Amino acid sequence: MTHPVHYETDGSIAVITVDNPPVNALGHAVRAGLVDAFDRFEEDGAAKIAVLVGAGRLFIGGADISEFGKPRREPHLPDVIARIERSTKPVVAAIHGAALGGGLEVALGCHYRVAVAGAKLGLPEVTLGLLPGAGGTQRLPRLAGMDAALDMITGGKPVTPEIAAEYGLIDRIAPDGEARAAGLTYAQELLAEGATARPTSNLTAAPATKDAATWDQLLEARHPGQISQRRAAEAAFGATALPFDEGLTQERRLFDTLMESPQREALIHAFFLEKRVSSLPELKDVEPRPLDTVGIIGGGTMGSGIATACILAGIPVTLVETTPEAAEKAHATISKNLDGAVARGKMSAEARARADLTTTTEYQALSQADLVIEAVFESMNVKRQVFGQLDAVMKDGAILATNTSYLDINEIAATTSRPADVLGLHFFSPAHVMRLLEVVVADNTAPDVVATGFALGKRLKKVAVRAGVCDGFIGNRILSHYRAAANEMILQGASPYQIDAALERFGFAMGPYKVADLAGLDIGHATRKRQGPRPGVVNPDWDDRLNEMGRLGRKTGRGYYVYEDGAQEDPEVLAIIDEVRAKHGITPRDIGDDEICNRYMAAMVNEAARVVGEGIAKRPMDVDAVLLFGYGFPRWRGGPMMYADQTGIGTIRDRIRTYAEANPEFWRTAPLIDELSETGRTFGEMNQ
Structure with missing residues (x-):
């Protein structure tokens, strides 16, 4: 097995690289490798400064969640970070992609930080029912001040390098390029300036503008019934109320309390659900059918939402309505949805310009579609009529899907000459926002049709769940x-x-x-x-x-x-x-x-x-x-x-x-x- 932490030198600069695909998670081998690398750096007389960088698409993604609930193995992450921080020579964290959770805590233990434009920096532990347990609640306030730290720690949302620089969390932003190059450039400048080690733990945290009791009340109102946000704030206030080491002790005590809580167990369960539910044993080695074009029947709220979701995923859409006026209205609705996505940063202006949408009244326009989703009035008679028309015009191998919320898909499929090509794709309104997709499997639905339904869900960034046929399916x-x-x-x-x-x-x-x-x-x-x-x-x-x-x-x-x-x-x-x-x-x-x-x-x-x-x-x-x-x-x-x-x-x-x-x-x-x-x-x- 390749060692996940590499040590090399570039002149007088030691470059320590975490290389643990896909997200450089801080599993046991990485933690042990970091300790060895920084011990080596300390002993390397030729190395005057170190740059810590992540290989691949990000810096360090955080703790290895698969280790939760298992016996802890030394070195523990707090000890690894303490080892980095007590280096007698300066250490630079060069951040790209993301530094989240334990990844950001490692960066906080370094003496200087540079982030490449577009990176994300955050402590999302509260979303898993936890709090930053490797010094994050003590080091972040010392760099960013209590107000900014409390917002980040209790909110769990990452910030941009621009915001991080404003907070004092990072020292500079590299406008573009590779993190390694940015780290080396910054390290050379620091050497020229005669910079020394600068432990974060030696800094003093700027106090909060609201006291601990007020924060506790605010968090209970924002997150009723939840405990991780309130315990995280309690830990963070230790940064101003306690010496650093005592603050770390309190942080660990509160972290261990959360580790044993039912809420942590539930949130970890929810975290893994997103991938586990779409992993079906019966679809192993089943290849989905080609999915390059999608047709939609009906341009109401649901049909327009499904069309929007497909276009946001880069899939060309042809939408059929009953009248030219209805088709025009649907086109306007979808266009408005897409413009809104651009305004919210969910779609680039370039992707918006490439959006491929056709609205028409002719079923024949769907003759070459790979998949058509019917989203018309919830009436069996209407749906049977629609599927009869689709059966007559669609090419062999195309998939006929219904967005029905309740109706019997076996009965709908029976109106066609190709029941193996029929399945349910039950979206939730608004379809371009809601994440759930029920993939409803009828009695005769072919396995590769089911696989295609799940492939579409993944492409649309939905949580796709298999359901059988009954009144109302699962939900x-x-x-x-x-x-x-x-x-x-x-x-x-x-x-x-x-x-x-x-x-x-x-x-x-x-x-x-x-x-x-x-x-x-x-x-x-x-x-x-x-x-x-x-x-x-x-x-x-x-x-x-x-x-x-x-x-x-x-x-x-x-x-x-x-x-x-x-x-x-x-x-x-x-x-x-x-x-x-x-x-x-x-x-x-x-x-x-x-x-x-x-x-x-x-x-x-x-x-x-x-x-x-x-x-x-x-x-x-x-x-x-x-x-x-x-x-x-x-x-x-x-x-x-x-x-x-x-x-x-x-x-x-x-x-x-x-x-x-x-x-x-x-x-x-x-x-x-x-x-x-x-x-x-x-x-x-x-x-x-």
Whole structure:
């Protein structure tokens, strides 16, 4: 095995290179190699200054996350950085690409820092439920001051070299070129100036403008329920309150506390999900079909969003609408989306100029497309008609995809002469923003068609998850169940506002009734009408009343909430709910926030267990990915299956049995819940 740290000299300059592809992660071999290299530098009488640089596309990406949870092996990263910092001769960090997490902490341990333009520098540990644990909370404040350090450490977002220079985090920016060359140039200048070693630990941190208690309150408000941001701030304040070594001791204590926290486990689980869910054993060695051009049927919100996503990925798009006016409107919508992407820095002006978009009313324009995605009205009759026309014009080997949210893809495929070429690609709105893509596999879908769906997801930078065919697939099927549990609680005595508030405190981005207002109450009304009565499911008469009144949510200014200067509670909605309770002879009872969260999550987990048990989702982690990336589930809880494992599947089962006493038809325990409870296994074990 090639050693991941190289030592060489260029005149009187020692060049130490970390070469551990793909991201120069700080695994054990790299840490040991760095200690050896700096020991050698200290003993090398010809070397007067050292330049630390990363090979490949970045400086150092950070800690090796695969080592988390395993026994620690010396040398530990804090000791490696301390070794670099106590070098008696000056050390320059030459940063390109990225210096993140432990990578930036290594750079902070060097005496001087130069960054190539375009690099990113950051401490993202809080996004993994941790804090910088190798001196970052102590060295960054000493360089950048407490205010800037607290923003970086608790926010987790990287900064540009320009911002880093403004903070005092780096000494200079190299406008272009290689990091090695920039480091050598800077090192030569430092030698000429007679520069000496400059340990960061000897500096004094500029104090914060807000005290520790105020920061704690701010972080609790910004990140309710989460602990890593608050512990990271607590550690950082040690830079002004404690001597350096004592600050390091406190940092390590708080880091170790977070390492043992369920939130860290959940966030690491979520981090790995993004790649793991798209790795399917059945697709190993299956080559996707060519994917050079995409057609889209329908230019509404969803169709235009899908077209935008494809064009942002550099894929030419031909979009078919029913009338020239509708085609022109779709073209304008997509163009506006692309212009917005340029304004936000998501697309270059050059790529915008190359954008290949054609809108038309002719299906024949799709005859040479490699894949067509249908995004028309959610009606089986309409979709069958569209697929019949596509079957007649599309070339052999082309893929016919539907963006349906609920409908039976097997029935859609049966209208064609090529069911093996049909699959579902369920995007989430807005499709050019939302990261989730359900790749829905019908009974006859060919393996290379499935592989192509995942290849498209990767190209569009989506989190692609395999789903089987059923009403609602993974996400919407589970959604209908936990939303039904919320409706049941309203009938029993809770208000939609109390439910939303409790679940937002639990960590959801939005409560279910705010989500309903965002989607439109007519959507839910149409779904219930299509599904018809379901055993044990409360019919939300109040929801139907609001729909009949034209209160369709945000698009009409009124739904569950009144939208005047934000979302405002509406006494009229509460009065309608009271009328419905009276009609059913129900005396409302007090329902606490804990019960709201427990019932809601029990319904979610129970239906998710059915989805996994029936093979609609292949693995529990597929459910976690869908809820995390498509439904606003709190990332720091890891997904509903991770939540169930951490809560205890037996506890979830017992809650379901208690709720079943009043409504046994709805609260039937999923067979997989019973099985795992009895055997003591977890959902996590099923992911292996």
